[in-house]
Amino acid sequence: MTGNRQTSWAFADAYVAEDDALRWARDRAREAGLRSVTPGTGSALGLLAAAVDAKAVAEIGTGCGVSGIHLLQGMRPDGVLTTVDPEPEHQQFARQAFRAAGFASNRARFIPGRALDVLPRLADAGYDLVFCDGDRLEYPDYLAESLRLLRPGGLVVFEGVFAAGRTVDSGPQPTEVLRLRELLRAVRESQELVPSLLPAGDGLLCAVKR
Numbered sequence: 001m002t003g004n005r006q007t008s009w010a011f012a013d014a015y016v017a018e019d020d021a022l023r024w025a026r027d028r029a030r031e032a033g034l035r036s037v038t039p040g041t042g043s044a045l046g047l048l049a050a051a052v053d054a055k056a057v058a059e060i061g062t063g064c065g066v067s068g069i070h071l072l073q074g075m076r077p078d079g080v081l082t083t084v085d086p087e088p089e090h091q092q093f094a095r096q097a098f099r100a101a102g103f104a105s106n107r108a109r110f111i112p113g114r115a116l117d118v119l120p121r122l123a124d125a126g127y128d129l130v131f132c133d134g135d136r137l138e139y140p141d142y143l144a145e146s147l148r149l150l151r152p153g154g155l156v157v158f159e160g161v162f163a164a165g166r167t168v169d170s171g172p173q174p175t176e177v178l179r180l181r182e183l184l185r186a187v188r189e190s191q192e193l194v195p196s197l198l199p200a201g202d203g204l205l206c207a208v209k210r
Contacts, residue, residue, distance in 0.1 A: 013040030013201070021101035022069055028093040029064040036063060037133065037159055041201035042070035045131060045157065048206065049074030052155050054128040059083040060115045060142055061133035065094030067159075068108065069101045071131060081108045082122065084134075088112040119145040127151065133159040136176045139183045147192060150209045156193075158183065162203030 018026075018039050029036045037045065045067060049057060054075045059068060062085035072081055085091050091110045098108055111118050115134050119142070130146040132139060139158055146156040161167060161184060166177045184205065187195045193207035 009199070013038050015040065016043035018042070019101070021097050022066060024100060025063075025065040025069065025093065025097035028097070029066060032064065032090060032093075034063050034090070035160075036066040037070070038201035041159060041204055042067060044198060044200045044204055045070045046074030048155055048157060049079075049129055052128045052153065055079045056127045057081050057129045057131065058119075058122060058127045058146075058149055059131045059133070060119070061085060062087075062091045062094050062110065063133070064090055065097035067131060067133060068094055069097060069103075071129075072098065072101070072103050072107060079107070082111065082127075083108060084111045084113060084115050084118045086112065086114050116141055116145070119149070122149055124148055125151045127154060129155045129157065131157045131159070136160065136163070137179050139179055140186060143183060143186060147209060152209055154209050156207050156209070158187075158205040160202045161197070161205045162199075164202060167203070 016039060026036050049071050055078065057071050057075060057079065059071060059081060062068060062083040068081055068083055091112060116138060127149045128151060130149055132142045150156060161180050163177050163180055166173055167180050187193055187205060187207050192210055194210065195207040198204040198206060
């Protein structure tokens with residue numbers, strides 16, 4: 001990558017400033033050893049939520065609330081974020097972060113548990129956007145669940161699909177990367193989806209359900 005392109009990407013990633021609540025959530029995630037979406041990815045999530053006028057959003061991977069704040073900022077004022085994570089203590093940090101960001105407690109529904117155990121309990125065609133930032137090995141399974149959860153015109157988004165460049169590396173790769181490639185193929189070839197791969201953060205795979 002050229003120096004000019006690197007500089008442009010860095011500028012784009014920092015284009016939308018983050019507030020104290022987001023910085024607090026990032027600090028908690030860093031202390032817990034969790035990765036958070038980059039500021040550029042976060043602003044893209046807010047934009048996508050606003051673009052579909054999202055009232056109901058499902059998030060796989062609460063973390064400490066960074067992506068959730070961005071999603072809530074883009075959603076309708078009466079929208080509800082349903083966020084799933086196997087670690088309840090991380091969700092407690094997210095609750096604090098959402099409160100600090102000025103969101104009422106009824107704007108988010110926290111469900112502790114493994115995503116593939118929780119998602120089948122959520123309503124068919126009940127969501128405007130599904131954001132996936134959980135176990136990369138399970139991404140193809142999240143896609144199948146997302147297609148069921150989304151209304152027509154809804155949007156599914158997967159974070160981290162570049163895998164720090166390993167997805168396009170021709171050398172031997174771990175199973176996680178192979179599963180990401182499987183996901184990329186499935187989304188691109190699906191007749192149900194209109195896809196795009198955005199170079200935000202570590203790769204943001206987006207697709208609208210027809």
